[in-house]
Amino acid sequence: MPTESQLPVSTKSATKFEPGTAPAQRRMTARRRLIAATRKLRELGSIASAVASTSHPYMAHIVPMRRCNLACTYCNEFDDVSNPVDIDEMKRRIDHLGRLGTSVITISGGEPLLHPELDDVIRQIRKTGAIAGMITNGYLLMPERIARLNAAGLDHMQISIDNVMPDDVSKKSLKVLDAKLRMLAEHADFHVNINSVVGGGIPNPDDALTVSKRALALGFSSTIGIIHDGSGQLKPLGDRERAVYK
Numbered sequence: 001m002p003t004e005s006q007l008p009v010s011t012k013s014a015t016k017f018e019p020g021t022a023p024a025q026r027r028m029t030a031r032r033r034l035i036a037a038t039r040k041l042r043e044l045g046s047i048a049s050a051v052a053s054t055s056h057p058y059m060a061h062i063v064p065m066r067r068c069n070l071a072c073t074y075c076n077e078f079d080d081v082s083n084p085v086d087i088d089e090m091k092r093r094i095d096h097l098g099r100l101g102t103s104v105i106t107i108s109g110g111e112p113l114l115h116p117e118l119d120d121v122i123r124q125i126r127k128t129g130a131i132a133g134m135i136t137n138g139y140l141l142m143p144e145r146i147a148r149l150n151a152a153g154l155d156h157m158q159i160s161i162d163n164v165m166p167d168d169v170s171k172k173s174l175k176v177l178d179a180k181l182r183m184l185a186e187h188a189d190f191h192v193n194i195n196s197v198v199g200g201g202i203p204n205p206d207d208a209l210t211v212s213k214r215a216l217a218l219g220f221s222s223t224i225g226i227i228h229d230g231s232g233q234l235k236p237l238g239d240r241e242r243a244v245y246k
């Protein structure tokens with residue numbers, strides 16, 4: 001396998017990103033530290049119970065809303081017609097996962113923020129004792145919406161950002177979403193991770209590095225994921241994408 005320095009560099013250099021305003025580094029107030037410490041204790045408890053017994057699921061994804069407000073060309077997990085799954089049905093499914101002893105329940109989509117009763121979904125997850133996570137494209141976040149997610153008890157949020165500037169493949173772009181990230185830095189009590197997907201056909205894979213650096217500057221964690229197909233198989237990466245992933 002060639003080393004990174006031997007790999008062909010993409011024809012474009014990393015897209016330059018200039019934040020509109022100074023980075024709003026996430027402030028860890030005493031209250032946020034307490035919430036983070038409590039969350040960490042619950043996570044350690046879930047790991048301990050997974051080590052002690054393999055007879056329960058550790059993590060489950062639920063999809064209360066398959067509809068999405070975007071249409072990334074690589075995505076096979078959304079449509080533009082589905083109605084929200086009825087809240088009573090969602091509660092019944094979550095309670096079942098709770099009875100199975102599920103440790104982490106992550107709300108996925110589609111776009112979860114389109115579900116009109118998302119806060120009730122989060123509350124129901126927390127009632128089971130599970131850790132409540134959510135994956136979102138972030139477009140619909142506003143300070144008041146973030147406050148409601150805090151109040152509902154959300155533990156983790158992941159936002160996927162694919163590129164620096166929107167293009168034909170994806171509009172999940174740092175340029176568009178940076179204002180939302182700054183809102184999260186200011187208002188979110190939950191943990192925030194920024195994930196960049198490589199392998200989906202984004203013209204400039206180096207954008208993932210720019211996104212990661214921005215996430216860390218704002219005080220979030222950052223990961224880089226690999227695109228998968230409809231059956232869950234990871235797609236092969238090009239040389240430059242592999243180098244970025246490493």
Ligand code: SF4
Nearest residue numbers: 068071072075110137
């Ligand atoms: S935002 Fe997420 S769910 Fe929506 S089309 Fe893009 S990848 Fe799919």
